[in-house]
Amino acid sequence: MNIKLALLSFFFAAPSCNTVPADSSAGMSSASSNAVRSSETASGEAGAGEAGTGDSASPVLEPDFQETTKVIRSDFWIAKDARQGAVINARAPSNAARVALNGMRLPISKDGFFLIGFDRDSGSAATLVATLTDGSKVQKTLPVAAGKWRLERINAPYRGGRSSATFRKLRGPEIAQIVAARKIATDAQGWRQDFIWPVKGRISGRFGSQRIYQGKPGSYHSGLDIAAPTGTPYVAPADGVVILATQKPFTLEGNLLMIDHGNGLNSAFLHSSSIAVKKGDTVKQGQVIGKIGATGRATGPHLHWGMKWHKARTDPLLLLPPQ
Ligand SMILES: [Zn+2]
DSSP states (O other): OOGGGGGOOOOOOOOTTOOOOHHHHOOSSHHHHHHHHHHHHHHHHHHHSOSOOSOSSOOOOOTTOOOOOOOOOOSOEESSOOBTTOEEEEEOOTTEEEEEETTEEEOOOTTSEEEEEOOTTOOSEEEEEEEETTSOEEEEEEEOBOOOOOEEEESSOOOOOOOOHHHHHHHHHHHHHHHHHHTOOOOOOGGGSOOOOSSOOEEEEOTTOEEEETTEEOOOOOEEEEEOOTTOEEEOSSOEEEEEEOSSOBTTTBEEEEEEEETTEEEEEEEESEEOOOTTOEEOTTOEEEEOBOOSSOSSSEEEEEEEETTEEEOGGGGSOOO
16 A cells, blocks of 8 residues: 555546636735645645555554645635636635635635636725735735627617506516525536536527617616527526526516526526526426526527626626536
8 A cells, every 4th residue: 555645635526617726727916835845745745656665654544544744825816717607616825714805705606716706897896805814914906897788879869768657567576576685695516617508599589689779778687588489398507506597577677587506606598488497496407497488578589698706797698607
């Protein structure tokens, strides 16, 4: 038995969507350089050791003895560059007691991971601050790249805001249900996964696109539209818990299904012809959750997929691989 194998340093597993752990990309500060050096030393010693011949001065260890060398993360690790509309996996420095983005406190998982998100119209920089258990702070400023939204200038006056008395009567309670659903926080872990397409199809509308009527901006499109025939099943893009499944179509959204993916991230699927799950259900990534339709205000059958991270409206397309 090669006992020295047991001394191999322990490297944490990054989530599947992330390939570079903080520590190997570190080295920006002297503190992180030290951390990297010390972990290299530890693994180097283990790797350099000859197969256990028993003739060295190493202490005799129990066969099941396992020593793990904890890698110290002295800086944040961020899966990708920040940009408007993006939701990004991040990991806090070791011993972080808490983390805040622009002053908003964020929950951290036991292994230090958390999410950060940037609204479609977020500012051009953001600040992450971790407060460590010893009271010291690690701060990181992130440049936030501008989103490339499709803007369409229309030479016609803006016509909006008119609604019937019937619409207004229905709309209040509908909005109340949506707001109440978004307040439900679950411990779903879908936020840690690589998202998949709920359905493949032609993209018939992009998040963030906006018409500007003679200089007056209309409201921007708040989701990703995927066109597919009525009745086409669609699946959960990530694990989650159903926080709203309407019993009858809403005026605008039609049959509306909302799923919480945990850590402040949720999805809304609009216009379904039917919904296959009910409020409170736990859903798994890839599970059929509804069928495409054109209920509510829709010009043809499609899935409108909106996402929110806390109050930030974000772009589902930025979470997805190419179709
Ligand atoms: Zn849409």
